[in-house]
Amino acid sequence: MEYSEKVMDHFMNPRNMGTIENASGVGRVGNAKCGDIMQVYLKIEDEKIVDAKFKTFGCGAAIATSSMATELVKGKTIQEALQVTNKAVMEALDGLPPVKVHCSLLAEEALNAALWDYAKKNNIVINGLKEPVKDIEEHCHI
């Protein structure tokens, strides 16, 4: 399996790994295909994502995509962050091997779930945001 240099770099030196205390939104999702878990934390101020962190119980491709996804959303508005799809993240990483594409979905879904959490907490509607499809059970801690 061939990984791009960027994937290797983000896997070996992941950006934004960790948690954010009192995060504005937290999203936690599980990957139906492999059972891996991802959690994304966002700090949002004035509709802008000022910080993003992630924690994952997942493979190298999941780590690399979350690292890149959190880098891409930092400093963006919520609407701009919605454009950070798994496709955009994969492009930024110069691609992923086809069998690993499902791993990149974890980052997109966790990001989406974190925005959903933020919207729910603040009683707002974010245009274009879809209700998270997969939510894993409460007893699953990472």
Ligand code: FES
């Ligand atoms: Fe599970 Fe990659 S194999 S996220």
